[in-house]
Amino acid sequence: MADMPKAAIVGIGQTEFSKSSGRSELQLAAECIKAALDDAGLQTSDVDGLITFTLDGSDEVGVTRCLGIDDLKFTSRIPQGGAASVATICHAMSVVESGVCDVVVIWRAMNERSQYRFGQPAARGSIPVGGGTGFMEWCMPFGAQFPASWEALTAQSYMHKYGVTNADFGLVSVQLRKHAATNPAAWFYRKPITLEEHQASRWIVAPALRLLDCCQESDGGVAVVVASMARARQLRQTPVGIFGAVTSMRFNHEIISDYYHSADLTHLPIAERVRQRLTEACGIAPTETQVAMIYDNFTPQIFMQLEAFGFCRPGEAKDYIKDGNLEIDGRSPLSPNGGHIGEGYIHGMNLVTEGVRQARGTAANQVADVRHVFLASGVAGAIIGAC
C-alpha cells in the first residue's frame, strides 16, 4: 500500500501544437503557464518556483516579467533533454516536500519546427550544455549528427538480436496515430494511418527508421503546476498526487547516444534502474498502473522501454504490441493522447499533462477506472494518481 503523496500536480496548461506558432517561445511559455495556473485556480503571485530544461530558450527573468510573478524562491533547469522530462516532477516534488516552495511551475516551450529544426543536424538546442567536453563529440565527427541517426544505431542492434523489422516498429506508429485521431488537440487529429502507409513513408535512417517512426517536430508550450498536498486540497482540481518520482543516470551512460553501457545495447539499463527505484519508492510497479505515458521520440524506444519497465520480457515487445495491449481498452494503454508521434513533441511534457488528464478522468480518450498513471522518459519515471 502506497503512502499518501505529500506533493501533487494541481494544474496543467498547454498551447496548441502546430508547425508554426507565429509567436515567440517566451510567449508560448507565458501562455501555457497562465493556462496551468488558471486550471489550478491560482494567481501568478502564488508561484514561488520555476523549473525548466537547460535547453529551453526562455529565461527566468523574462518569464517572471511576462507573467507578473512576484518572487521566486527556487529556480532550476534539468539537463539531458527530453529524456529527463519526468525528472522535472522529481525536482518539483523535492522542493515542495522540503518546504522550500509552495507552488512550483514547470514549463517547456519551443518553436522547434518553425524557428529551428530540432530533428536536423546542428539544430539549435540539439547540443547539450557543456559542448566543450560534451559526449556528442563521439558522434558528430563520425556522421551521426541528428537524433534519428543516434537512435537508429541502438535500434539496429535490437532488430538484429530479436529479428525485428521496421514494419514491426510501425505497429507503434499505427497505434499512436489511432489514439491521436480521436484527440482534438493532436496534430494528427482525424488522421489515422495504416501499416502500409507507414511502410510507404520515406527512410530517414535505413533499415531502422522511416519518417513515420519519428515524433513530430512541434511548436508549442506545456506547463505543469505542483504544490503540497495540503495546498492542493484547497484548489480547484482533484489533486493528482505524486506517489513516486525518480531519476537514474548511471556510469558510462549517455542519453540518446547510449552506446557504451555494456556489450549488449538491446536493453536500457537506466530504465531498468528507474523501474526498480520507482517501485521501491512507492510500492507501485509500472505494470500495476492503468495508463502508460512512455517517451516516444522514435518507435524503437517504445519497444525497449516496454521491456525495461517490465510490461513484457526482452524481445517480446513486438508480440505484446501486436496483441493489442497498448489499445485504450488494452492491458497497458499507451499514451492515449497519441504521444509525441501523434499529438506533438513538447519534449516529454505533453505526456505528463495527458497523464494528469487520465488521472483526473478528463481525457479525450479516457481509459476506464484509472487509479495510477505511469510517466516515463528513459532516465526518469513517476507514478501519479488522483488523491
Next chain:
Amino acid sequence: MADMPKAAIVGIGQTEFSKSSGRSELQLAAECIKAALDDAGLQTSDVDGLITFTLDGSDEVGVTRCLGIDDLKFTSRIPQGGAASVATICHAMSVVESGVCDVVVIWRAMNERSQYRFGQPAARGSIPVGGGTGFMEWCMPFGAQFPASWEALTAQSYMHKYGVTNADFGLVSVQLRKHAATNPAAWFYRKPITLEEHQASRWIVAPALRLLDCCQESDGGVAVVVASMARARQLRQTPVGIFGAVTSMRFNHEIISDYYHSADLTHLPIAERVRQRLTEACGIAPTETQVAMIYDNFTPQIFMQLEAFGFCRPGEAKDYIKDGNLEIDGRSPLSPNGGHIGEGYIHGMNLVTEGVRQARGTAANQVADVRHVFLASGVAGAIIGAC
C-alpha cells in the same frame, strides 16, 4: 534559537587558482570533486546527486564518466550565473532533506581566463541560457556588453546619491588584497595593495570602476559535498550544518543589469528579501554571524550588499568599511580568503569553501570563535556553522 540543520556540508575541494590551468574544464571539475570527496572521506560511488551552473562547460555524462560515479538520482543546474552560486546550497539542502539524495556534489569549474575571457564582450558563457528572449538584449545593442559595464551603471547611481567616489570603492580592494596576501591559495598571495596603487590602476568604466575594482578572471574548479546530518556525523570532518539557504528572484529584476526594479537603483531589493527570508528561515540574521562571505564581482557590490544585508544603513557602507569593520578582527570580517578580488573568481563557489573552512576553524586567515558564517551572492544567501 535555530533548529539543528538536517543537511550539512561534509566536504570541500578545489584546484589551484591560476590564469592558465593548462587542462580542460572537465579535468578541473573532476579534480575538485575528487578532492572534496577525499576531504569528506567519501567514495565516488557514494555520490547520488550533481548540481552545477547552467553556464558550466562540463556535462553530467562526462563528469560521471571521469569520476566513476555509479548512479545519480538527481541532477540540476542553476541559472543566473554567479549571483545564484549560493542557490546551489539551497538545491542541495532541498534534495537531501526531501530524501531524494544522500550525497550531493556541487561543482563549478572554468577556464575563464585562458580558454575565454569571462569579463570581456561576447565572452563565451556571458550570455545566459535563453538568449533568444534574454534580457541582455536590452544592454548589448546599446553598448553595455560586458560585466563591468553593466555593474558601472548601477554603481554610478549609488555614487551620485551618496557622494561616493571610486577611491571609496578602492577600500574594498585594499581590504580584500590584505586578506589575500596572507592566504597561500590566493592568486594575490603576498601582494597587498595600497589605495594609491588602486587609484593608479587604469579605468575600465570611468568614473565607477578601475582595473583593481574587478574580480580576478581565473582558471580553477571548486566543489562542495552536501549530505544529511545523520550521514554527516559518520564522516571525517566536523559537519558544517546548513541552518538556512534561500533564494529570491523578484518581479522586474534582472541579474547584473538590474535597472528596472524601481526608480531608486542605489539599493538591492532582492538582497533585502534574501535577508528577510533567511532570518525567517533560521532565526539568525546576517549580522549575527562572525564571518561574511559576500559576492564581490566588483567593489560596489560589497557596498550595496553590506547595506542590503543590514550591516550598516543605506549610504553608510563607506564609513563602515573605513572604520575597519571588515578586518579579520573586525565586527564583520569580509571574505578572509581575499574573495573574488584577491583569491580568485570561481563564480561564487570559492566563497562557499572559505565559509566552510571558517566554520571548521581551519582557514589560513582564521577568524576567532566562529559559530555562524553568512554566505551571500546577491539573489541567494545561507547561514552555515559547525554542528
